[in-house]
Amino acid sequence: MNILILGAGQLARMMSLAGAPLNLNVVAYDVGSKKIMHPLTGEVYTTTLEQAIIDADAITAEFEHIPDDVLTLCCNSNKFYPGKAAIKTGGDRALEKALLDKTDVACAPYQLITEKAHLEQAVKSLGKPLVIKTCQAGYDGKGQWRLKSDLEIDKIWSEMADFIASGTEQAPHTIIAEKMIPFDREVSIIGARDIHGNVAIYPLTENEHTDGVLTFSIAGKNNHSVQTQATTAFTKLANELNYVGVLAIEFFDVQGTLLVNEIAPRVHNSGHWTQQGCHCSQFENHMRAVAGLPLGNTELKQITAMINVLGQPSIPADVLKFADVTSHWYGKAPKPGRKMGHINVSADSMNDLADKVGELTEYLPEEQYPGLLKAAANLILH
Structure with missing residues (x-):
């Protein structure tokens, strides 16, 4: 059985190792180089993504931030797991919060931010300190701010505004503010x-x-x-x-x-x-x-x-x-x-x-x- 993994990093490597005893033949699509390769040996194949999709019995992913055209192509094959909605939700905190609200799964109080007035409202409604995160493209602590004082609003907003401005109509950038929860x-x-x-x-x-x-x-x-x-x-x-x-x-x-x-x-x-x-x-x-x-x-x-x-x-x-x-x-x-x-x-x-x-x-x-x-x-x- 042939499995195509979107992403060619360590997670694809370990999935390949786990799949071999199950008689699963794994290849990976390196999103950066746009090449099909072996996730263990690094050997690059001449196969196109389109052909790899045809050859695959199932397609999966090792990370969330997959280009939309690639994700759509794979999903249209009806072979992609865990599914487009899951990958999109995992890569966008706004979609994630909407899913949590819909399923009644608890999370910290939050507010979405696309303009400075939203940030000022979050300070009033959620209180300080706030944890502020980019909804897209954040991982391992990147794309985050801590707001502890009203004096920090202007400075943090200027940095946030740059991120929001870098979005497009097709891929808008948003930010979320969460009440900082003291946790054990x-x-x-x-x-x-x-x-x-x-x-x-x-x-x-x-x-x-x-x-x-x-x-x-x-x-x-x-x-x-x-x-x-x-x-x-x-x-x-x-x-x-x-x-x-x-x-x-x-x-x-x-x-x-x-x-x-x-x-x-x-x-x-x-x-x-x-x-x-x-x-x-x-x-x-x-x-x-x-x-x-x-x-x-x-x-x-x-x-x-x-x-x-x-x-x-x-x-x-x-x-x-x-x-x-x-x-x-x-x-x-x-x-x-x-x-x-x-x-x-x-x-x-x-x-x-x-x-x-x-x-x-x-x-x-x-x-x-x-x-x-x-x-x-x-x-x-x-």
């Missing part, structure tokens, strides 16, 4: 839905960020009190979108009540731990879903944490000395802050996991892995 932690739910509407949900993941980028994720803690809330939200949203594939939802946990922060219509960084922590990883379940295969077991196999490798030229080989430590490298040219790979660490207990991560930091120093020790202590020991 960020958690995410990863789940899969197949073409028949069957759903398989992974255990809740806790996440820690450094400078707006995910540093550390952990699964295996007792989250029964909020798992049901997350599962209900996932099911509502996935059913409304008639979703097929893996969907990730990030939440703020506010004293036991979950508020949606973001939706990602794809396999997700906070679900990388599933490669070692579960019987069937998020990557395999996504490939199963889009290929029309039965979903795999999402039960926790062992307590597992994921460490992001950001901007480093390699993962130290010494980490492989440790039992239950697995290295995943993406094969990209290093750049500051770029996601280069990840390390999964598994253990029989939280105390054992804390000890392992502590020992690993001997080879993962603070200057190269900022915030790791603190993030691990926050999530494992609290």
